[in-house]
Amino acid sequence: MNPEKFVRELESIFDSDAVLTSSEDLVAYGYDASRLQGIPLCVVFPSSSQQLCELFDRSVRYGIPVFPRGAGSGMTGAAVPLERGIVVSMERMNRIIDIDTENMTCEVEPGVVTGVLQAEVEKYGLFYPPDPSSLQFSTIGGNVATGAGGPRAVKYGVTRDYVMWLETVVPIGRVIKTGSKAIKSVVGYDLTRLLVGSEGTLGIFTRIGLRLIPAPDPSWLILVTFSSPHAAADLVCNILKSRFIPSALEFMDSSVLNIVDTSGIAIPPGTEAAILIEVDDPLFVRERVMKDIHHLCRIGGALSIEQARSDEEKARLWKLRRSISPALSKIRIGKINEDVAVPRKVLPDLVVRIRELSREVDLPIPVFGHAGDGNLHVNIMYDPKDPGERTRAQTAVSRLFEIVLNLGGTISGEHGVGIAKTPFVRKELSDDTLELMWKIKRAFDPRNILNPGKLFIPNHAFIGR
Ligand SMILES: Cc1cc2nc3c(=O)[nH]c(=O)nc-3n(C[C@H](O)[C@H](O)[C@H](O)COP(=O)(O)OP(=O)(O)OC[C@H]3O[C@@H](n4cnc5c(N)ncnc54)[C@H](O)[C@@H]3O)c2cc1C
Numbered sequence: 001m002n003p004e005k006f007v008r009e010l011e012s013i014f015d016s017d018a019v020l021t022s023s024e025d026l027v028a029y030g031y032d033a034s035r036l037q038g039i040p041l042c043v044v045f046p047s048s049s050q051q052l053c054e055l056f057d058r059s060v061r062y063g064i065p066v067f068p069r070g071a072g073s074g075m076t077g078a079a080v081p082l083e084r085g086i087v088v089s090m091e092r093m094n095r096i097i098d099i100d101t102e103n104m105t106c107e108v109e110p111g112v113v114t115g116v117l118q119a120e121v122e123k124y125g126l127f128y129p130p131d132p133s134s135l136q137f138s139t140i141g142g143n144v145a146t147g148a149g150g151p152r153a154v155k156y157g158v159t160r161d162y163v164m165w166l167e168t169v170v171p172i173g174r175v176i177k178t179g180s181k182a183i184k185s186v187v188g189y190d191l192t193r194l195l196v197g198s199e200g201t202l203g204i205f206t207r208i209g210l211r212l213i214p215a216p217d218p219s220w221l222i223l224v225t226f227s228s229p230h231a232a233a234d235l236v237c238n239i240l241k242s243r244f245i246p247s248a249l250e251f252m253d254s255s256v257l258n259i260v261d262t263s264g265i266a267i268p269p270g271t272e273a274a275i276l277i278e279v280d281d282p283l284f285v286r287e288r289v290m291k292d293i294h295h296l297c298r299i300g301g302a303l304s305i306e307q308a309r310s311d312e313e314k315a316r317l318w319k320l321r322r323s324i325s326p327a328l329s330k331i332r333i334g335k336i337n338e339d340v341a342v343p344r345k346v347l348p349d350l351v352v353r354i355r356e357l358s359r360e361v362d363l364p365i366p367v368f369g370h371a372g373d374g375n376l377h378v379n380i381m382y383d384p385k386d387p388g389e390r391t392r393a394q395t396a397v398s399r400l401f402e403i404v405l406n407l408g409g410t411i412s413g414e415h416g417v418g419i420a421k422t423p424f425v426r427k428e429l430s431d432d433t434l435e436l437m438w439k440i441k442r443a444f445d446p447r448n449i450l451n452p453g454k455l456f457i458p459n460h461a462f463i464g465r
């Protein structure tokens with residue numbers, strides 16, 4: 001079908017200001033934080049499920065692909081339009097429909113920004129814990145589609161643990177409702193959990209029901225430094241083994257501590273790694289918990305222990321952790337950011353193996369992340385202009401995934417597969433598993449028009465069957 005004619009048909013479905021076709025807009029909605037880029041045919045901004053049903057009806061009829069999009073902060077290209085299709089930006093469906101304080105639940109549209117929802121529920125003494133570092137701009141719809149998590153996952157879990165029900169428009173042009181407003185529901189297959197983390201390949205969420213919990217007491221923070229990364233990782237295991245569950249347990253190695261602004265923070269000479277511990281237990285048991293954690297730090301060989309209680313002190317320590325990502329470009333311009341995860345007890349082994357890998361490929365590999373979940377951000381830094389470094393960086397990715405899988409882990413704890421990790425999915429999932437996933441995909445999307453090219457790659461033997 002003639003693309004111009006198709007776009008004109010869309011103008012009969014969407015409001016006049018809800019279809020963008022200028023080249024600037026097509027570029028702006030064609031990439032995400034992975035730096036992968038595509039150019040769509042047009043961008044549309046739905047305001048109802050009905051519009052999406054009509055869109056799917058036409059896209060299926062004319063074979064034009066559809067690419068759902070939240071804020072475009074994904075790290076793997078999952079929202080990038082690989083083919084000339086329609087980018088469906090959910091950013092204008094951004095209403096908080098209801099906050100139910102009695103049931104401690106809320107109902108939102110997918111374009112609500114995560115941090116906005118958190119601030120809103122806090123006004124009622126409630127708490128929505130999932131806290132990806134992108135929470136000031138990423139959307140709840142994107143968080144659900146990627147199963148996003150953050151530092152608090154160690155205690156409170158990830159987005160998946162808070163999704164109660166979903167209203168989803170599927171490519172066969174139907175609106176399905178999965179899950180329940182009741183806390184418990186075991187009727188039928190749990191399609192809600194299947195849809196969470198499906199990276200926009202099965203349907204487009206239009207309403208989301210979330211569980212909330214009572215807001216905890218204001219947290220305290222501790223920064224602990226060590227002369228070896230292994231000792232720092234050991235502390236994480238020892239804290240959890242001692243049955244303390246901090247609300248964050250973040251790891252930073254010396255190469256990241258060397259590039260961030262540490263002024264006003266005591267980092268002793270010889271520091272090779274640090275752990276940031278956030279504790280939000282009720283205030284009446286807090287002193288006792290802190291005393292025990294201090295003890296574990298000391299017997300674990302801590303070089304220094306700095307505690308922060310005031311908002312200002314806490315902000316300083318969190319700033320240190322949150323400023324790592326942007327500061328990495330001081331090491332090299334090229335960065336491959338992997339977010340591998342391993343069972344927690346082998347975290348110290350992973351940290352050691354990454355140091356060995358860095359020496360083996362002769363590239364800096366700074367590491368930081370959510371140690372409490374065994375989930376580390378491993379940054380393979382290289383000079384894009386140096387062909388040798390480029391090749392060694394690719395080798396490092398393959399080697400890293402082998403190490404992680406041998407330790408019983410996963411190639412992605414948070415960011416998902418998108419486009420970037422499709423070549424590696426087979427290292428983790430068997431062909432039988434992938435084929436079954438493909439059959440599920442085809443049940444939702446028989447014509448493969450929804451977010452094609454993500455999760456699966458065309459040369460999987462079963463594609464096309
Ligand atoms: C600085 C920075 C820090 C980050 N920190 C974290 C972190 O700590 N933890 C973490 O998990 N991630 C993190 N991320 C990655 C990213 O923010 C998350 O993956 C986030 O969930 C993506 O949300 P988004 O709204 O930007 O979605 P997008 O990037 O626009 O889309 C992501 C996926 O969701 C799909 N999608 C979006 N909306 C819908 C919908 N309504 N229905 C169906 N599918 C939809 C898209 O098709 C795509 O597959 C970070 C990214 C940046 C840039």
